Amino acid sequence: MKEELIRIENLWVEYHSGGAVAKALNGINLTINKGEALGLVGESGAGKTTTALSIMQLLPREVGRITQGDIFYHGESMLKKKDKEMNTIRGNKISMVFANPLTSLNPVFTVGHQIAMGLRKHQKLSKKEAAQEAAKLLETVGIAKYRLDDYPHQFSGGMRQRVGIAAALACSPEVLIADEPTTALDVTIQAQILELMKKLQHEYDTSLIMITHNLGIIAELCEKVAIMYGGEIVEYGSVQEVFENPLHWYTYGLLHAIPQLEGERKPLESIPGLVANAQTLPEGCKFHPRCAHCTEKCKTTIPTMIRISDNHYVACCGAEV
């Protein structure tokens, strides 16, 4: 049995702005073990990023509120930790790579400074030691160390993202959360980043939470996958099991809505309707208004997660036989 690192228990998150309430997460449960690569898949507004920000305790203050549930790290509640304690975890034990490499680096500091920042703070290295370590990290991600004193705008998009990864890896975190790390990048650069993440994960035994809407990336990088819809996890299991035998109609729809690179070119099956809006979530199963197999039960009952096998869980009324 692998060691459990993070456990999310029945987590509910709401965003309040103006008079409106958006129910971003509606009771999700998730476990991340040591060395495991987990993919979080879903369309915009599914709650992927909110899950990541909740783990990092980076939800916008006042606006984003955890109303129920808890997140445990090594068995300790993260929500009960004080800010000071969180500061020793964030960027040190758990770190994050953000979607947009243009905005996640500070334009007025050199990349060397930004990579070294975590090292100086968490590992109390001297300025010189931290700079040396930062140079090594830059080389790990495939950037020559003489560029340490350059500013973010002097790098291309792919290189900036690699700087972001270097900074996230600086303190050898136990968990790396990557929020759409390659969405803003070209395919060949994306391939570079994915290879890099694979290599690092094997070398450092880092756990990885990969947030993306690209099912191909999940298939190549992850062992486990959680499909999210309307702030809930609708299907969870090993990537191969879920992608080859999808049991939730949303997962099935996603897999059939994307064109393939190989095989016959069949007409795409689109999912009717719109992605669920967190401000006006439907009763019952969140997916029922778009589901072709919706029954009366689906409109009123929120399906519970049921176990199909050790590698496969699904929350769909149709699957409860």
Next chain:
Amino acid sequence: MAEPLVSIKDLKMYFDVPGKGKLHAVDGVTFDIMPNETVGLVGESGCGKSTVGNVLIGLLKATGGQVIFEGQDILQMKRKGLNEVRKKMQIIFQDPYSSLNPRKAVSTILSEPFQIHHMAHGESLQKKVKEIANSVGLEDYVLEKYPHELDGGKRQLVGIARALALGPKFVICDEPVSALDVSVQATIINLLIEMQKKMGLSYLFVSHDLSVVRHISNRVAVMYLGEIIEFADTDEIFANAHHPYSIALLSAVPKINFEKRTTRIVLKGDVPSPINPAPGCRFAPRCPIAQECCKKKSPELQEIAPGHTVACHFWEDARSKML
């Protein structure tokens, strides 16, 4: 053999970059688009694929070359002639959030093409607007809405309706689905294919998403730094690409298939700057099979099989050496 609908000959688009020189965004691009055909244009950001579209539609003034549409070079045309051509040539933009005027209702946006070309007014205008909206699957109530009241998918439908309003023959689709969610994307792709059949359209489909391009295109052109480096039928290029860049690009796409795991070729480095490009093959600095001569002599597009052209000195060995 049918006459091509659009013939693009040695098209060039350079931009002046003060203090640095000339940016070769499009550098000698030549290809034809047949009636009822979809040509996919793929490549990474900055390779010039959107610029090709913008030059064709006249949003940019080309530095050189010809664009023959129905027998006339539209780059030499004066305003009046162009107006006629524009009824037949349209563009669908990538970002449905910024390509619709936020201060105009959908009905106004869809009326404009008819008004500008004096093709309808009064009641017949309203009827036509309704018709075109319904034909792309927009319900009547949407006509009263403003763009901000619609979601991305509906906005893109408005963009498509506007482009198809005057019954064009040729439509440039510039990344029409890349801003949309996966489930909405499928709807738009299916609609584009359906409208093509119904109206007999030709598409130039510009996209960086190779699986979408494969799905919709008859033929595919691969661009790298302003040049077309490979051109072939869709099935041919996806099964049998011969340019090292196309091979690497295709191998780099993450795939869902668990049985046939192909090796991924990871290219080193980034796309170089298109400002004052060095002589020789532009892909040479990143090419895994480049040799000395590649840095000196620029390869010409040559036909290696019927309808399959490649610009590489070593195309014969590329597949065996790389895969």
